[in-house]
Amino acid sequence: MATLLCSICGQQPEVPVVSPASGKIFEKRLIVKYIEENGTDPVTGGKLEVSQLVELSQDQDTKPIQLSLGTASLPSLLKQLQDEWDATMLNNFTLRQELKSVREELTHALFQFNNSSPNGIVCRNICLKMVRENSVRKKYPYKTSRIFIRKKRPHKYFSARTSTEVFLSARNVRKDFKKFSDLYTTYVGVSSVFPNDAACRVINRLSSELQQTRHIIATLPHGRGKNVESEVEVTDVEMHHDGEGLPGIDADLIEFFTLKSQEFSSSRKQRGKNLPEDLASVEDVKRYEEIKCHDALHSASVPGITALDLQQHMILTGGIDKTVVLFNSQTETVENVFKGNQKRVNAIRLHPNLETIVSGGQDSKIRIWLANDPDARNVINIHDQAITDVSLHPTGDHFLCTSDDSYWSLTDLNTGSPLIKIKSSDDDVSLRCGQFHPDGLIFGTGARSSIVKIWDIKEQSNVAQFPGHSDSVCAISFSENGYYLATGSLDGEVKIWDLRKLKNLKTICPYNAKQAVNALTFDQSGAYLAIGGANVQIFQVKSWNKIYQFDGHTQVVTGINFGENAKFVASSSLDKTVRIFGVGSLPCQRERIFLGMRVSGN
Template identity: 25%
Template sequence: MFCAISGVTPEEPVVSKKSGHVYEKRLILQHLLASGGKDPETGEDMNEEDLINVKLSGSSVKPTPTTNASIPGTLTQLRNEWDSVMLESFKLKQTLKSTRLELSHSLYYYDASLRVIARLTDERDEARKALMELRNKGVYMQDGNENKMNGSSNVNEVDPMEVEKPDAGEPQALSEEVIENIGKKAEALKKWRMKRPAISGLLKPRASSSLVEKDSRKYHVEGVSVEVMRTAMKVENPLHGYVFVGCSDGSCKILNEQATEIQSQFKAHEGGVTALSLSSAADVVISTGADQKSCVARHGDGGFSQKASFKYHSQDITGCSIHPTDDYFATCSKDGKWAIHDIETVTTLASVVDPDGSPNLCAEFHPDGAIFASGLENGIVRVWDVRSLTSVASFETESGKDNLSLSNTRILLGGGPTVLNWTRVQVPCQRSPFLRMDIRWSASPASGKPSYGT
């Protein structure tokens, strides 16, 4: 098969539809362009569409050009082949080099990944070990509650999640940040109190015997007994507010001021509730129980619901008090300890063991928040500097006083038919400690009216 124009074997053969001759495609296209579309053999009109490509078998050997039939042509062909081999070899070397670089980078990243995985595995094992140690020391409980409607009441059922909590007794001092926060609040409240004018027309102590009861209400919760009670009155209307009660079944209930309707309730403890404390805005409630747990409840869209509970003391908790900052609260227990906790994080910030080791029966913060008083079973009332956690005053009373109340100028201690009153004289942290008992109220069993003594 030879080209009709050159007479050599074509590299890209085509066949004319009209004449049937075989041409080299490159040559016939040039001829058609030069001759104006004439067939070189017959002279007939012809265009590129009249050419048909001849398909060659893929296994056929490329024909040797006529120019290679001589020795110089063969040498030229061999040189061209050698050049192509060298070029291909150079390209292979470049590809090999780039592949080696990619492989080395991949191995480096793989080794670094293994090191990171090993380090993370070690950290995970250490965290698990620490978690197991904490789990053996105590239990921390935090939960998310859902409000359930039950008639006109909002009942918040608690399904707590147990998490580990550090051992009681570890924190012995407050951090600098907490001390500074307590100090600023005490100074601000002190300045406000000193600027407040004296109230005229107050009832004289002796005149209280002539008081007559105008109204009384019995706060009763069906099926359980009320153990503790706190009230929160609205500033704009003191006759309206809420009554917070802790019941013997471990539940906390919030009633309206007439005690006719339960606004919301939640189950806080396994045993009875022993103490309640409210924040200044009455939107946070701290409850303690005979099950040695402290619970934090907050007000939400559906009323009050328990947000967290934890166990710190080893015996029954007998009292709790929220600090004026509303950021911290204190608890006291029959184990002889009192501790300060953070409301937001529900963690213990510091704890103090009474020097006598006597069980605590009651405790409360001073309105300024700089001092803290605790009443012991042995009859001692101890006053503490909150920032240094040291005892700054103490005095003895009859044993068994389980109610303690601090005002700006005095301290009241009650239990049974007797109420004791101390005024301030000289406390290092407050410039006037509670050391002088001025008045003793003692209710007469026969008349029920108070009598006085000094």
């Protein structure tokens, strides 16, 4: 009797079965796995269920050749090796099928491109045009809408929910629309003379995307789809330079801010009566030591972390390498890497819900990201120069941006729509930092002119000024108690301002040689103030005595944040590390971190 061979593994089956779809013989174990994964016959590709298999009977004395596993005798090891062999056979079978399919496609393609075939001429012309179009996109990516490149999110430029975002993307639509129309006309003209399958597929795809583009332009708000060129450029200039044309803050939003401010103020005062029971004591802070050092979050070839934010166990960093990294300190893995910035990242904020991220960079653009998506949800181009700071409103629905163009802006976080853009002074002095007050009705900004200003968000007006620094103010932080404001400057001084009396309460000089203060922050209770510059220093509020100093960074500190109840502090530096120090005795371990993987070592 002829030997039965499995059509998948090529070996004599131990339990042979026949597929009614193809009439082929298979090892039951392998064909069952294949059907569970694909639901089809391995040979014909037709639909097949396990219940349709016909098992063949064979002589019990005839045993198939067994593969020797050497001296391995443990059942678990045998099963593991058997499963691995099964997977290899299934993979080889799939590869053979794909190879056959590729050979058929190659034969068809060679026929299509035969010089004697008129259809080959058509295909070559179409491919040459597509190659030229792709080369243009690679050379001038900023002029090309992503609708024609990415199928995962085909309408990214048109997902805007406000006219502002439409203005920012309409110029790309207009240019691509004209280019695409010309290309489509050429393809249709050629295909009418020499129809073939490849050309038809290309034409159908182009036709579908062209219709989508037409529909999107036709549905632009306020009728701007009818005359994109004449309206967009004028509005873009007005909005881009002085903020005219923006919707502003309406009465409903002002009322909302006012009501929420009263709630925040009431709850803040209630919390301020007593410090949290779990708050780290002064003695605890004095015993801080470094417990973690993460030194591979950003590119080693372009070293330097420029911004840091912390929410619960999630650490957000921005770097000179143009990326934003979300790191989980509990699992010690990188959750996501956000790319898209054209230049270094200057400011970042992680929403308390851990789902939304805002970043601003040297390329003057503001980007809104979702934590689980590496592509920016919104790209806002409202400022002319670098974004210097970002601050979330206490409600979590809006954020403040400051820029080197001397303007500050307020943007709706949910829609990505800028509401207002206000110039801070008449002398074009750049703004270096900004932060909302815990109640949300005022915020502070620091300028290159060394002046600290307090702004009323309802009136969009300057209500107080604090002169006193002798150089650019580049760090600012409000205390949770609501009446202390700390500012740091390139002159190496930290000034504490009393918002009730509008005067300087204390001046701290943490560094001897007037080294710049790059970052500072109060903890959530307002009991401690951390300062970052040449090193990290922590001061006790009210007494303003230094209680801790950390010199572990080898370059200047660029960001600093307290953990919950001041149990730990995280700091970032241009030495490309994020260091965590607090109460504990864990040794510092340097780590190499990759997406979803951690490798630790001394």
